[in-house]
Amino acid sequence: MTVGGAPYGAIDDAVMAVRDGRIVWIGPRAEAPEFKAVSTTRLDGRWVTPGLIDCHTHLVFGGDRTAEFEQRLNGATYEEIARAGGGIRSSVAATRAATDAGLIRTARKRLASFVAEGVTTIEIKSGYGLDLETELKMLRAARYLDGDARVVTSFLGLHAVPKDQDRDAYVAMIVDEALPAAHAAGLVDIVDGYLEGIAFTTAEVSRLFDKAASLGLPVRLHADQLSDGGGAALAAFYGALSADHLEFTSQAGIDAMARAGTVAVLLPGAFVALAETQKPPVAALRAAGVPMAVASDCNPGTSPMLSLRAAMNLACSQFRLTPEEALAGVTCVAAKALGLAAETGTLEVGKLADLAVWDIERPAELSYWLGGGLLHRSWRAGVPVVA
Numbered sequence: 001m002t003v004g005g006a007p008y009g010a011i012d013d014a015v016m017a018v019r020d021g022r023i024v025w026i027g028p029r030a031e032a033p034e035f036k037a038v039s040t041t042r043l044d045g046r047w048v049t050p051g052l053i054d055c056h057t058h059l060v061f062g063g064d065r066t067a068e069f070e071q072r073l074n075g076a077t078y079e080e081i082a083r084a085g086g087g088i089r090s091s092v093a094a095t096r097a098a099t100d101a102g103l104i105r106t107a108r109k110r111l112a113s114f115v116a117e118g119v120t121t122i123e124i125k126s127g128y129g130l131d132l133e134t135e136l137k138m139l140r141a142a143r144y145l146d147g148d149a150r151v152v153t154s155f156l157g158l159h160a161v162p163k164d165q166d167r168d169a170y171v172a173m174i175v176d177e178a179l180p181a182a183h184a185a186g187l188v189d190i191v192d193g194y195l196e197g198i199a200f201t202t203a204e205v206s207r208l209f210d211k212a213a214s215l216g217l218p219v220r221l222h223a224d225q226l227s228d229g230g231g232a233a234l235a236a237f238y239g240a241l242s243a244d245h246l247e248f249t250s251q252a253g254i255d256a257m258a259r260a261g262t263v264a265v266l267l268p269g270a271f272v273a274l275a276e277t278q279k280p281p282v283a284a285l286r287a288a289g290v291p292m293a294v295a296s297d298c299n300p301g302t303s304p305m306l307s308l309r310a311a312m313n314l315a316c317s318q319f320r321l322t323p324e325e326a327l328a329g330v331t332c333v334a335a336k337a338l339g340l341a342a343e344t345g346t347l348e349v350g351k352l353a354d355l356a357v358w359d360i361e362r363p364a365e366l367s368y369w370l371g372g373g374l375l376h377r378s379w380r381a382g383v384p385v386v387a
């Protein structure tokens, strides 16, 4: 992928050599040197892609929100439910009540769905704790899940203001106490926030991002999902790895992202689940050269989605990505969104041997089929996962 000029950067009749978990050679069989291989695996003409990367999930949470799903089907909106104390806050109550083991057990089941379809790297956020203890519990659970897939954690303390709590005191607790504590415990790879009318303001997110910068941590932002709050421009101002959602992002926001090299993360699962009508400005992002990632946003409220390939399908059918863009969006661009572009996301010498092998005739099938088991085998850093 992305090597050479063929569509998808595809190499026909290829050979790949892996040593110590990294790709040490890749190219056409005709050009391959003699390898003193310890073991050889034949893939019989199958397609091999980088292991898939889901760069935006809320995989760890207690309970579920089936009741809200039914309320929305009866006409209630997500914002109405949130303002009435449901939404994120109802997952907070269930997550606080869950034990470490319980959180891990339920998240591991969900993770298995992603691994079974070739995901070898997954990002997991906190944000259903909203107190020091539970945010740390969520992040510990996320770290613990690292195994079949590599886990990248995001600290999402500014996800919602907890019930009956003073806003300013809450923001101060997250910024001055919870983030430094989680960072000191080695639990934070990226700092995330939710900028939205029903969530946090530019000033509040800025306080968080200033703290992240002082700790040397990269940032990303849930931006412009339900309204244009200037989130894309704020993310770009802070040099964010990504700005996510972007349904309401303006041209000024897009231009700022292009200048900053901030990735646009598209989340069609939330768009569909909320029956939104405002689509992210894909044509303008493309025209501005902003790289687009695609992710599941797996979460109990707005995207109860257990398949990254389903997100690829919806990114094409709903947002008009090409299948090639969708595949880039869950491989090389997703790696960039997580700051891992030097390590994974393409099949190139020096990168980790994160591989997915598919029972398909052509790569567009990965976006074409909505669900279904197309994976033949997978490896994380040269270690077999699905065998």
Ligand code: DI6
Residues within 6 Å of the ligand: 087, 088, 091, 159, 194, 222, 225, 270, 297, 299, 300, 301, 302, 303
């Ligand atoms: N945007 C989302 O789509 C999720 N979080 C966020 O900031 C929704 C989370 C939830 O409703 O539980």
Ligand code: FE
Residues within 6 Å of the ligand: 056, 057, 058, 222, 297, 299
């Ligand atoms: Fe999200």
